[in-house]
Amino acid sequence: MPFPIKICVVCEEEFELRPDKPGFANRCPKCSTPEVDEQASSKARMDADELKSVREANAARRQAIKDLLYSRK
Numbered sequence: 674m675p676f677p678i679k680i681c682v683v684c685e686e687e688f689e690l691r692p693d694k695p696g697f698a699n700r701c702p703k704c705s706t707p708e709v710d711e712q713a714s715s716k717a718r719m720d721a722d723e724l725k726s727v728r729e730a731n732a733a734r735r736q737a738i739k740d741l742l743y744s745r746k
C-alpha cells in the first residue's frame with residue numbers, strides 16, 4: 674500500500690509519510706532525525722534503567738519463592 678507523499682517543510686523534499694515515521698508529520702525523516710534521536714536515546718536509557726530494576730525485582734522474587742520452596746520440604 675502506498676504511503677501519502679508529503680513535502681518536507683524544512684528541505685522541501687518529497688517524502689513518504691509512513692504511519693511509523695518518527696518526528697513531525699510535515700518533515701522528512703532526514704530533517705526529523707536529530708530531535709528524534711535525542712528523545713529516543715534518553716527514552717531508551719530510561720527504559721533500560723526501568724527494565725533493570727524490574728528484572729532485579731523479578732529475580733529477587735524468584736529467589737524468595739525458591740527459598741520458600743526449598744526450605745519447606
Ligand SMILES: [Zn+2]
Nearest residue numbers: 681684701704
Ligand atoms: Zn527534509
